[in-house]
Amino acid sequence: MIKADILSEILDKVNDAVLVLDKDRNLLFANKSAVNLIKLKNFEFGKNIFNILSDLEIITLFNKIFEKAEDSFEIKFKDRVLNIRKYLLNDIYKILIISDITASVNYKTFKMELVGNLTHELKTPIALIMNYAETLLLNKDLNDEKKEQFVSNIFESAKRLNDLVSDIILLHKLENESGNFVVKVPVKIQDIVGELKLAYDNGDKSVLFEYDDVEVFINKTHFVSVLSNLIDNAIKYSNGKNVLVNIKKDKIKDFIIISVDDKGPVIPDDELGRIFERFYTRSKSRNKEKAGTGLGLSIVKHISALYNGFVHVYKNRYGGNCFEVILSEKK
Ligand SMILES: Nc1ncnc2c1ncn2[C@@H]1O[C@H](COP(=O)(O)OP(=O)(O)O)[C@@H](O)[C@H]1O
Ligand SMILES: [Mg+2]
Known part of the structure; x- marks a missing residue:
């Protein structure tokens, strides 16, 4: 005994x-x-x-x-x-x-919500694709203009599905990443800026870059993802002609500070707490060019956390929003 x-x-x-x-x-x-x-x-x-x-x-x-x-x-x-x-x-x-049992109850709720959101988000473009394709199949005598419009709508919805699936996969990967990794090969900020300049060259807004010409130990995909999500948002949601991007390295503390400034309008205070939530999006137009997945800022938040950093937003001196991300290097 x-x-x-x-x-x-x-x-x-x-x-x-x-x-x-x-x-x-x-x-x-x-x-x-x-x-x-x-x-x-x-x-x-x-x-x-x-x-x-x-x-x-x-x-x-x-x-x-x-x-x-x-x-x-x-x-x-x-x-x-x-x-x-x-x-x-x-x-x-x-x-x-x-x-x-709080953790397991919360996890169950989270999983249910996630599956609910996913189903809802994916079903909308699928339903649109099916409707347009069916209309095309059943109405052989549609004029060319209508046909082209429907095919273009199908393309937009397929693109949206593709964006959603890519963002969901990326977010899923980020959520399962522990943060215990090192970046073996540093990236040159100048190279990343070069790529982004090309990508945003032909848009209706100018994206202006200011940066320290240094190498940083941040995974390139993560770095580009943070920047392109913030720049895309600034372009989509602000009225001004320019978007200002600043990438600095604090040489003493090995911090990278990224800021993206737009000229407003500013995000209403009651929305500030919600914009980093998964699937939160104000762009309601689901199959227009502006339609977002609502996952961009969640991705930015997750990447910041992987680098022991954070993202925050405040009102800037141009009457717009400044999204600032702090990352610490993974050496
Ligand atoms: N620069 C910005 N100016 C105004 N609103 C913004 C800005 N960035 C983000 N938002 C708001 O935050 C929401 C969530 O952004 P995000 O997670 O990138 O999703 P999405 O862009 O797909 O809608 C946007 O729908 C928008 O309402
Ligand atoms: Mg976005």
Whole structure:
């Protein structure tokens, strides 16, 4: 047989809170997790649990636990979700096992929401493609102008699907990346700027770059993704003729500071908290050129986090938005 003190030590290693009470609700045993969870201080075993507890919220929690007739149930406690199991041993001992299942409940909700969002986002362009293609198939006598318009609509929706799938795959990869990596080959900021200048050369807005001519230990795909998402947004959502991009390296701290300034209008305060959420997009026109996936800023946020950095947005002196990203190099 294992001795009681050894058994108690074993139970202290368990993450779940384990409590043993007698019929009169006197507390006979509590493992370490239980002591922490219900904030027991200077207590003696053998006393009624309600005399031992001092925190009002925990007293309420225990009232609820004892009221419930079921042997297993979930209960909300502050911002946590607890799973409670009750067992009766030898008709005398009441054993309570309390597990914090917040993380798994949150994960389930997150997965449900994600699948719901994905289904919704992917279904719209698929439905459009099917409708236009069906109309083309069933109406052979459509004039050329109409036919061209429908084919162009099909192309736009297919492009949107492609953008969505690429962004979703990238975001999925980023979410599974731990951040424990080093970048072996540095990139020259000048080379990246050169590529971006070419890409944005023929647009209706000028993208002006100011940068330190240095090499940085940031993965090239990540770097380009941050910049192009912020520049695309500034072009899409602002009115001015220019977008200003600044890429600097803080030589002392190995920080890279990227900022993208536009000339507004500024993002309303009540939207600021939401724009970094997955699938949040104000561009409602789903199959127009402006349509976004709503994933761009989530991608920027994830990449910043991989480099122990962050992204934030503030109102700039041109009456517009400045998105600033700080990254620390991975050497
Ligand atoms: N520079 C900007 N100016 C104004 N609004 C912006 C800017 N950048 C982002 N936003 C807002 O944030 C939302 C989310 O951006 P993002 O995640 O890139 O998704 P998307 O561009 O696909 O809509 C945009 O729909 C837009 O409402
Ligand atoms: Mg975007």
